[in-house]
Amino acid sequence: MIRFEHVGKRYDGGYEALQDLSFQLVQGELAFLTGPSGAGKSTLLRLIALLERPSRGHIRVADIDLSRLRRRHIPYLRRRVGMIFQDHRLLHDRTVFDNVALPLIINGIADHREISRRVRAALDKVGLLGREKYYPVTLSGGEQQRVGIARAVVTRPPILLADEPTGNLDPALSGEIMQLFIEFNRVGVTTLIASHDMELVGRLGFRRIGLLDGRLASDLAAGEAA
Amino acid sequence: MKRPTARPSRGAARRGHGGLARLRAGLSAWAIAHGRALVSSLGRLVSMPLSALMTVGVLAISLALPALFLLLLQNVERLSADWDRGASLSVFLDLSVEESRVQSLADELAQSPPVQAATIISPDQALADFRRMAGMDEALDLLDDNPLPAVIVLIPDPGLGAEGLQALGAEVQAADGVDSVRLDLAWVERLQSISDLLRRAVWLIAALLGLTVVLVVGNTIRLAIQNRREEIVIAKLIGATDGFIRRPFLYEGLWYGALGGLTSAVLVGGVRLALDGPASELARLYQTGPILVGPGLGGFGLLCLVGIGLGLTGSWLAVGRHLAAIEPK
Numbered sequence: 001m002i003r004f005e006h007v008g009k010r011y012d013g014g015y016e017a018l019q020d021l022s023f024q025l026v027q028g029e030l031a032f033l034t035g036p037s038g039a040g041k042s043t044l045l046r047l048i049a050l051l052e053r054p055s056r057g058h059i060r061v062a063d064i065d066l067s068r069l070r071r072r073h074i075p076y077l078r079r080r081v082g083m084i085f086q087d088h089r090l091l092h093d094r095t096v097f098d099n100v101a102l103p104l105i106i107n108g109i110a111d112h113r114e115i116s117r118r119v120r121a122a123l124d125k126v127g128l129l130g131r132e133k134y135y136p137v138t139l140s141g142g143e144q145q146r147v148g149i150a151r152a153v154v155t156r157p158p159i160l161l162a163d164e165p166t167g168n169l170d171p172a173l174s175g176e177i178m179q180l181f182i183e184f185n186r187v188g189v190t191t192l193i194a195s196h197d198m199e200l201v202g203r204l205g206f207r208r209i210g211l212l213d214g215r216l217a218s219d220l221a222a223g224e225a226a
Numbered sequence: 227m228k229r230p231t232a233r234p235s236r237g238a239a240r241r242g243h244g245g246l247a248r249l250r251a252g253l254s255a256w257a258i259a260h261g262r263a264l265v266s267s268l269g270r271l272v273s274m275p276l277s278a279l280m281t282v283g284v285l286a287i288s289l290a291l292p293a294l295f296l297l298l299l300q301n302v303e304r305l306s307a308d309w310d311r312g313a314s315l316s317v318f319l320d321l322s323v324e325e326s327r328v329q330s331l332a333d334e335l336a337q338s339p340p341v342q343a344a345t346i347i348s349p350d351q352a353l354a355d356f357r358r359m360a361g362m363d364e365a366l367d368l369l370d371d372n373p374l375p376a377v378i379v380l381i382p383d384p385g386l387g388a389e390g391l392q393a394l395g396a397e398v399q400a401a402d403g404v405d406s407v408r409l410d411l412a413w414v415e416r417l418q419s420i421s422d423l424l425r426r427a428v429w430l431i432a433a434l435l436g437l438t439v440v441l442v443v444g445n446t447i448r449l450a451i452q453n454r455r456e457e458i459v460i461a462k463l464i465g466a467t468d469g470f471i472r473r474p475f476l477y478e479g480l481w482y483g484a485l486g487g488l489t490s491a492v493l494v495g496g497v498r499l500a501l502d503g504p505a506s507e508l509a510r511l512y513q514t515g516p517i518l519v520g521p522g523l524g525g526f527g528l529l530c531l532v533g534i535g536l537g538l539t540g541s542w543l544a545v546g547r548h549l550a551a552i553e554p555k
């Protein structure tokens with residue numbers, strides 16, 4: 001589903017954020033991307049959604065060779081990749097409902113009832129049903145992150161990417177958020193979650209891809225000890 | 227896994243059976259998406275009424291001024307065409323020309339294409355006219371002979387214009403027995419060159435003010451793009467196409483243009499109404515037809531269309547220039 005072949009990423013200014021990185025995620029897999037701050041986790045996720053182009057190597061996502069994907073097709077790739085950010089990236093002048101409905105509208109869904117039904121279903125999954133009319137600032141950090149997750153899954157994308165989704169949350173809330181991802185993964189969504197919280201990630205027992213200074217440092221299968 | 231093909235609606239429509247129904251659904255989704263953008267961009271204007279009103283006001287004045295100048299120009303041209311009709315050529319014949327020759331010359335001239343009518347003023351008639359003028363009677367009694375020549379007054383075809391009149395005059399001048407031709411041309415020419423000058427000035431001003439409209443809308447949309455930068459970034463992150471992101475801004479420009487055009491039409495109508503009284507008073511004094519005419523419903527409609535066109539142009543330029551620079555990071 002996601003395949004990196006000798007991928008390198010050099011930022012303008014010459015910094016090598018990723019070097020000769022190869023790995024693969026099969027369909028329906030859940031993996032954590034671990035490593036200290038600055039290891040290149042965010043860069044890797046951004047390459048998958050084509051927020052950046054690799055400097056070297058090839059990336060395939062859902063059988064698409066990203067190096068061959070033309071600019072005008074990028075939006076259609078991003079619709080298949082639900083993205084979740086540490087800072088939520090919600091629209092603060094829109095209600096929870098409008099935030100979660102945005103991907104549906106972008107996807108060209110016009111039927112009001114269908115939009116309403118799917119937004120409610122997504123909010124229900126993240127435990128926020130009844131908060132449709134709230135504005136994001138009136139919600140707690142954990143709740144805002146749930147809205148971000150609802151927005152990412154409302155179009156039922158086959159791939160979910162999360163960049164430090166629990167970075168600002170306390171351990172209990174972090175665990176709950178991770179459980180949400182595990183549930184989505186259970187229904188077949190290929191999921192890749194970047195986190196530097198080794199302790200939390202280790203406890204969950206999934207595959208862990210470890211980065212260090214832009215290189216693959218370890219790749220531990222589910223259940224394998226560090 | 228399928229490749230991300232075209233938009234779901236279009237891609238679906240192309241695929242085999244049930245195609246027509248899907249096409250219809252796709253079309254209605256397309257129409258709904260555009261309708262949504264149209265309404266929401268108007269909603270944004272309404273949500274900041276003060277700045278929107280000021281922008282619309284600037285646009286309205288920028289559109290109304292050239293419209294008023296054009297209206298003025300139109301009326302000057304119409305009036306000068308009217309006055310052209312009053313132009314005539316007085317053909318003074320040699321004193322030696324016989325009366326019969328006068329008649330045949332008049333007939334000949336009347337036959338030539340640019341002449342509508344030829345009237346003879348015989349020396350006797352001219353003298354009689356002269357006598358009628360106060361104080362001339364005694365003076366004329368002193369003369370033995372009638373000193374006045376025969377005159378043929380030519381009425382040219384309307385719309386002949388100054389050059390046509392001049393050519394006609396030269397032609398007549400060359401005819402046998404003609405002493406001199408007097409053209410009452412000076413004022414026709416003057417009027418024409420004034421309206422030429424006016425026309426050029428008005429179009430220049432119109433072009434400049436049109437450019438003003440484009441720039442004002444462009445700048446307004448540029449600010450709107452800046453204000454909604456975060457929203458644009460997020461929309462791109464979750465797969466919005468350039469078209470989707472462009473649309474509300476283009477419609478915003480369209481609304482500015484339309485509202486500016488509409489308001490300018492009201493302004494022009496108001497000015498027109500305010501000038502109506504004095505204009506008809508002037509017409510009464512000079513006993514002419516109506517002095518101020520137009521612009522009519524078509525003119526008002528055109529004003530709105532021009533506003534929409536310029537508004538769209540302005541927003542198109544701003545969108546092309548500033549949207550591409552915003553990429554999610």
Ligand SMILES: Nc1ncnc2c1ncn2[C@@H]1O[C@H](COP(=O)(O)OP(=O)(O)O)[C@@H](O)[C@H]1O
Binds near residue numbers: 012043
């Ligand atoms: N846009 C950028 N331009 C230049 N350097 C960057 C950019 N983004 C990230 N980097 C650098 O690349 C390295 C990896 O960053 P990042 O992928 O954010 O790591 P992580 O998410 O693991 O903390 C860091 O040293 C960072 O400074």
Ligand SMILES: [Mg+2]
Binds near residue numbers: 038041043163164
């Ligand atoms: Mg990071």
